[in-house]
Amino acid sequence: MTAETSPAAAPSAFFARRRRNYRRFVFPALFVVGAVIIFPWLFTVWMSAFDWKIGEAPHFVGFDNYVRLATNQRFLESIGHTFYFTLLAVVLPLVLGTIAALIFHREFPFRGALRAVFTMPMMATPVAVALVWTMMFHPQQGVLNYLLSVVGLPPSLWVYSPTFVIPSLVLVEVWHWTPLVMLIVLGGLAALPTEPYESARLDGATEWQLLRFITLPLIAPFLIVAAVIRTIDAIKAFDTIYVISQGGPGTASETINLYLYLQAFAFYNVGNASAVVVVFFTIILALALLLLHVRQRTRWAAG
Amino acid sequence: MSQAGTVHAGVAPRQRLRSAPRARLRRGVRRLGFWLSVVVIVSPAILVFLWMLSLSLKNEIDNLAYPPVFVPDPPTLKNYVQVFTENSMGLYFWNSVVVSGGATLIALLVGVPAGYGIARLQAHRLTVLILIARMTPALSYLIPLFTVFQFLGLNNTLTALVITHLVITVPIVVYIMAGYFETLPKELEEAALIDGGSAWTLFRYVALPLARPGIVVGTILAFIFSWNNFVFGAVLAGRATRTLPAAVYNVLTFEQLAWGPLAAAAIVVTLPVLVLTIFIQKEIVAGLTAGGVKGG
Numbered sequence: 216m217t218a219e220t221s222p223a224a225a226p227s228a229f230f231a232r233r234r235r236n237y238r239r240f241v242f243p244a245l246f247v248v249g250a251v252i253i254f255p256w257l258f259t260v261w262m263s264a265f266d267w268k269i270g271e272a273p274h275f276v277g278f279d280n281y282v283r284l285a286t287n288q289r290f291l292e293s294i295g296h297t298f299y300f301t302l303l304a305v306v307l308p309l310v311l312g313t314i315a316a317l318i319f320h321r322e323f324p325f326r327g328a329l330r331a332v333f334t335m336p337m338m339a340t341p342v343a344v345a346l347v348w349t350m351m352f353h354p355q356q357g358v359l360n361y362l363l364s365v366v367g368l369p370p371s372l373w374v375y376s377p378t379f380v381i382p383s384l385v386l387v388e389v390w391h392w393t394p395l396v397m398l399i400v401l402g403g404l405a406a407l408p409t410e411p412y413e414s415a416r417l418d419g420a421t422e423w424q425l426l427r428f429i430t431l432p433l434i435a436p437f438l439i440v441a442a443v444i445r446t447i448d449a450i451k452a453f454d455t456i457y458v459i460s461q462g463g464p465g466t467a468s469e470t471i472n473l474y475l476y477l478q479a480f481a482f483y484n485v486g487n488a489s490a491v492v493v494v495f496f497t498i499i500l501a502l503a504l505l506l507l508h509v510r511q512r513t514r515w516a517a518g
Numbered sequence: 519m520s521q522a523g524t525v526h527a528g529v530a531p532r533q534r535l536r537s538a539p540r541a542r543l544r545r546g547v548r549r550l551g552f553w554l555s556v557v558v559i560v561s562p563a564i565l566v567f568l569w570m571l572s573l574s575l576k577n578e579i580d581n582l583a584y585p586p587v588f589v590p591d592p593p594t595l596k597n598y599v600q601v602f603t604e605n606s607m608g609l610y611f612w613n614s615v616v617v618s619g620g621a622t623l624i625a626l627l628v629g630v631p632a633g634y635g636i637a638r639l640q641a642h643r644l645t646v647l648i649l650i651a652r653m654t655p656a657l658s659y660l661i662p663l664f665t666v667f668q669f670l671g672l673n674n675t676l677t678a679l680v681i682t683h684l685v686i687t688v689p690i691v692v693y694i695m696a697g698y699f700e701t702l703p704k705e706l707e708e709a710a711l712i713d714g715g716s717a718w719t720l721f722r723y724v725a726l727p728l729a730r731p732g733i734v735v736g737t738i739l740a741f742i743f744s745w746n747n748f749v750f751g752a753v754l755a756g757r758a759t760r761t762l763p764a765a766v767y768n769v770l771t772f773e774q775l776a777w778g779p780l781a782a783a784a785i786v787v788t789l790p791v792l793v794l795t796i797f798i799q800k801e802i803v804a805g806l807t808a809g810g811v812k813g814g
Contacts, residue, residue, distance in 0.1 A: 236717035240635030241644070243628040244692055251684045252651050255662035262662065269668060315559045323556070331799060333560050335567060338795040338802065342748045342763040343784035347570045350777050358569060358586050390562055398803045444806075451655045454748045458767060472655055479661045480753050492658040499653050 259489045267486035280490035289466060290491065293474040294498075296381065297450060300470055303385040304392075304449035305442060311389065312396025312441065313434075317426070319397065320404040334394040341391070345458035348387045349374075352459070374460045377467035384468055387455050392448065396441045403437030404430070439510040446502055471495050570788075573781035574598070581777040597782035605779065607786060609758070610765035616676055617751075617761050618744035621683035625691040625740050630733060633695020634721055637702075645696060648689045659685045660753055667754065674756030682750045687740040694739065694801075698732030699725060735801045738794050745791060762787045 263280055267273035284290050319330050336344065351359050352373040360370040373383045411429045420428075431438075453472045456462065462469035462477070469477075475495065479488035573581055574597050575590040601607040636644050663682050664673070672678040706728070707720045715723070751764030760768065766783045795802065 234639060237635045237638045239717075240631040240721065241639070241641070244632030244688060245644075247624070247628050247684055247688050248647070248651075248692075251659065251663070251681060251688070252647075252654075255659045255685075256654070258662035258665075259658055262665070269665065311559075314555075318552075318555055318559060321552075323552070329556065329560050331796075333563050334799075334802070335792060335795075336563050337806070338742060338746075338791050339567075340746045340748075340763055340784075340787045340791055342746075342767055343570075343787045344566070346766065346780055346784050347566060347573070350573065350780070351566075351569065356582050356584055356586075361584065361586050390566065394563070395803070395806055402803065447653050453655075453657065454763075457749075472657060475655070475657050476749075479657065479664075485661050485665055488661055492655065492661065496654055496658065499655070503653060 259492050261489075262486055263489035263493050265486045267484075267489075269483035269485060273486065276486070280487050281494070283487070284490055284494060289469070290471075290474055292466065293469050293471050296466075296468060297470040297472075300381050300385060300388075300452065300456075300468075301446060301449040303382065304388040304452065305445045307385065307389045308393040308396045308445055309438060309442060312393045313400050313438065315393065315397040316400035316404055317430075319401055334398065336391050337394040339391075341454035342458055344391060345387065345455045348390075348455070349459050352383060374468075375464060377464055380460055380464065380468040384452075384456055384459060387459065388449060388452060391455070392445065396445060399441040399444075400434060400437055403434035407433055436510065439506060443503055443506045443510075446506060447499060450499055450502065471498075570781050570784055573777050574785050576778060578776055578778055581781075597778035598786070601779050601783045601786065605765075605783070607762075607765070607783060610760055610762045611786065613676065613679075613755075613759055613765075614745060614762040617679045617683055618741050620676075620680040621687045621744050622691075622737055622740045624680070624684060625687035626733065626737060629688055629691030629736070630695050630726070630729070631721065632692050633697075633736075634699045634725055634729075636692070636696040637699035645693060648693050651685075651689050656685070656747075656749060660750060664753060673754060674759055676759050678754050679750060679759065679761065682754060683744045683747065686743045686747060690740045690743060691736040694736035695729065695732055698729055698736075702728050735798050738798050739801065742791050742794055 262273075264275060264277055265273040266276045266279070315333065319326065319333070351357050352375075354360060354370065354372050354375055357373070359373065363370055371379060374380045407430065411433075412425060415425055415429060451472055452470065453476070456468060456470060456473055457476065460468045462473040471491065472495070475488055475491045478484045478491060572588060572590055575593040575595070576587060577594055577596065580587040580590070635641070660682065663678075663685075667673045667678045672681075702725060707724050710720050710724050746763065747761070748763040748767065751761035752767065755761060755764055766780075766787055
């Protein structure tokens with residue numbers, strides 16, 4: 216072991232001695248990251264302890280901002296909206312993305328081109344897409360209600376209805392991000408071994424059994440990665456909601472991020488907004504850790 | 519299916535004659551079902567873009583017609599002309615090029631060496647920092663930076679926008695480059711090291727030329743994410759310094775409610791991104807999963 220590694224280890228040790236030289240490569244980026252990422256984190260925590268409005272002198276209030284948030288009906292409701300939106304915007308793309316991945320995993324003519332078309336929404340500028348959906352949602356002239364009437368369904372108010380606004384926004388989110396789930400799962404499918412399928416087929420397993428008992432368990436780690444990413448992105452969704460419904464009608468689709476935006480840039484109440492950021496980030500971190508914990512558990516189960 | 523056919527062929531030729539068309543039919547139905555599912559899954563993606571294109575090529579009367587007019591007849595470029603002449607789309611386009619280009623350039627200058635350093639130092643904790651940055655809502659960078667820019671009198675300037683967009687571009691470039699440099703064989707650098715090259719020489723003349731494909735991917739991803747960002751421009755920019763997404767939202771939705779120009783502007787924003795995407799089909803996932811801070 217040692218005899219084998221020693222010739223290669225000599226230059227590596229040389230590398231190790233030159234670590235200080237390599238640190239220099241990182242410093243400029245560390246400076247930028249410190250200025251635009253780490254400084255805002257710390258400054259946010261600091262601001263959250265102040266009653267601070269832009270243009271007025273801040274004064275220290277300790278944990279008051281947090282205490283007031285805990286009883287702020289509108290903020291608490293926005294947490295509810297966020298969870299509702301996130302749940303739908305994670306589960307639906309996961310299901311549809313997995314189905315799409317199973318389809319694109321097979322060989323068929325024009326597969327590459329069709330996959331490229333399918334993934335187009337993912338990169339499109341969210342604001343541009345949101346504006347087009349706004350026009351499509353229009354209750355009178357929108358094309359969606361026309362399509363409903365073609366198949367004989369009654370028209371919907373879409374984002375103008377307090378009950379349908381969040382599902383409608385989820386529809387845009389599903390359209391936008393199902394391709395990402397599809398590509399992640401497709402990566403998982405490409406890495407599958409063929410032996411379990413061959414032996415299961417010899418045992419007379421049906422296609423459904425192959426999917427249920429071999430494919431899904433094997434791609435579970437990829438599904439969880441997709442779920443983590445989708446959760447982080449859905450909970451932070453802003454552009455589409457802001458452009459399409461502005462959190463309305465009323466506050467029916469006001470998520471934490473929308474509430475945050477209004478506090479900061481409509482009321483310039485940056486102290487309160489900073490407290491919202493801290494709570495918001497804690498929620499995101501907790502959800503991500505929870506999902507990663509699930510991932511560990513599945514890994515144990517698989518092992 | 520074909521195996522079953524040959525077995526039958528040996529045993530009972532008459533039966534085969536009857537079952538072969540039925541098997542072919544079944545296969546045909548299955549194939550039809552498969553293609554149907556392909557159509558169902560792909561069509562929403564393409565139809566929204568086609569509808570966007572259709573809206574942008576029709577006059578206002580057709581755009582507001584019910585039932586909707588799907589195919590522009592005759593197609594008109596009037597909407598595009600209007601957004602460039604009356605809504606100064608050209609200026610906003612240029613602002614976006616400056617902001618995204620500037621932020622991407624700075625990110626490359628600091629991020630490519632940093633990626634190299636992280637790869638050689640095996641400093642994986644720094645990439646964890648990037649993952650945490652990925653989880654943080656973009657608005658939470660905006661509030662402190664806005665407050666500081668207010669203090670410095672930098673609000674409404676392109677400089678403030680370029681600085682803020684570094685939040686998006688630096689992590690993605692560092693992440694992509696660290697990953698890329700890790701895949702490069704160390705042997706070449708070790709050889710150069712023995713020949714007496716300094717760390718900088720190794721980077722500049724050995725690693726950097728090899729990393730060109732990684733740099734291309736990092737550049738395109740950073741540029742796209744920066745280009746697509748809406749909220750930084752919406753908050754920090756003044757009337758004349760808006761980036762394209764902020765301008766499309768502000769100018770066109772508040773000052774006039776016309777669908778044709780709106781769709782034309784939406785296409786002007788999105789088209790560069792869709793074109794750039796073609797070059798990095800395979801790397802998009804890496805970019806979207808791990809890399810940049812995006813959205814709100």
